[in-house]
Amino acid sequence: MSQAPALFSLQAVVKRYQRGDDVVCIFNSLDLDIHSGDFLAMMGPSGSGKSTLLNLLGGIDRADAGRILFRGQAMDTLTEAQLSQWRARHAAFIFQQFNLLPMLSVARNVELPLMLTAMSSAQRRERVAAALELVGLPTQSARLPSQLSGGQQQRVAIARAIVSDTEVILCDEPTGNLDRHTSDEVLQILALLNRELGKTIVMVTHDPQAAAVASRRMHLDKGQFLALPDTAANAARVSAESAALVAA
Numbered sequence: 001m002s003q004a005p006a007l008f009s010l011q012a013v014v015k016r017y018q019r020g021d022d023v024v025c026i027f028n029s030l031d032l033d034i035h036s037g038d039f040l041a042m043m044g045p046s047g048s049g050k051s052t053l054l055n056l057l058g059g060i061d062r063a064d065a066g067r068i069l070f071r072g073q074a075m076d077t078l079t080e081a082q083l084s085q086w087r088a089r090h091a092a093f094i095f096q097q098f099n100l101l102p103m104l105s106v107a108r109n110v111e112l113p114l115m116l117t118a119m120s121s122a123q124r125r126e127r128v129a130a131a132l133e134l135v136g137l138p139t140q141s142a143r144l145p146s147q148l149s150g151g152q153q154q155r156v157a158i159a160r161a162i163v164s165d166t167e168v169i170l171c172d173e174p175t176g177n178l179d180r181h182t183s184d185e186v187l188q189i190l191a192l193l194n195r196e197l198g199k200t201i202v203m204v205t206h207d208p209q210a211a212a213v214a215s216r217r218m219h220l221d222k223g224q225f226l227a228l229p230d231t232a233a234n235a236a237r238v239s240a241e242s243a244a245l246v247a248a
């Protein structure tokens with residue numbers, strides 16, 4: 001029986017940046033498979049290339065050499081317009097700074113990714129309401145981002161990321177601006193999206209407690225990944241989930 005291809009397969013990926021007269025090599029030959037349903041936490045020193053990798057996965061940046069396959073199809077052959085279409089259908093981003101538009105209401109911020117689709121305004125309203133419900137903010141739709149706490153703003157950003165129902169969510173330090181309690185709330189929502197809706201999540205984080213929520217942890221250093229062992233807490237969670245699945 002043939003095995004389904006990885007969702008993302010990075011093969012001998014090279015990424016370099018020009019810095020003044022120098023060329024800095026971020027990835028010399030990076031290999032990585034990410035599977036559908038993974039919740040992958042990426043850790044590593046500042047400047048090791050974690051955000052660069054998210055940008056490569058999200059089609060915002062391109063590799064200088066090597067291949068990035070999505071479901072077995074090469075992303076590097078796509079034109080810029082095709083890449084934008086691919087992003088709209090397959091990948092959403094969540095950032096440390098939330099990146100909400102301050103002059104738009106919560107509902108309008110969440111609706112933005114749908115404005116490029118053929119959906120009617122009634123369909124868009126329905127989707128926005130469902131997304132805000134899912135992140136626990138059903139009554140905040142008319143407010144402006146500045147009227148919300150940091151944790152609530154990040155939940156709006158999560159609603160915006162899920163409103164198009166993309167299968168991949170790419171998170172760059174999603175809890176970097178939040179206190180512990182609020183971070184935990186945001187992480188629980190991400191875990192729920194992964195567990196209940198099957199979203200594939202790739203999360204860059206410096207926070208070991210955030211990484212512990214993921215099902216797979218990797219450490220990026222000097223252009224290569226090391227898999228990190230499961231924590232006891234995570235192993236217990238995975239085993240409880242497996243037991244629940246077996247019982248179902």
Ligand SMILES: Nc1ncnc2c1ncn2[C@@H]1O[C@H](COP(=O)(O)OP(=O)(O)OP(=O)(O)O)[C@@H](O)[C@H]1O
Nearest residue numbers: 017018019026044045046047048049050051052053
């Ligand atoms: N567009 C760019 N042009 C030039 N250099 C860049 C560009 N983007 C990133 N870099 C450099 O590439 C390296 C990796 O950057 P990246 O942001 O991916 O690291 P990171 O691991 O996410 O860091 P941090 O944890 O501090 O966010 C850094 O040295 C950065 O300065």
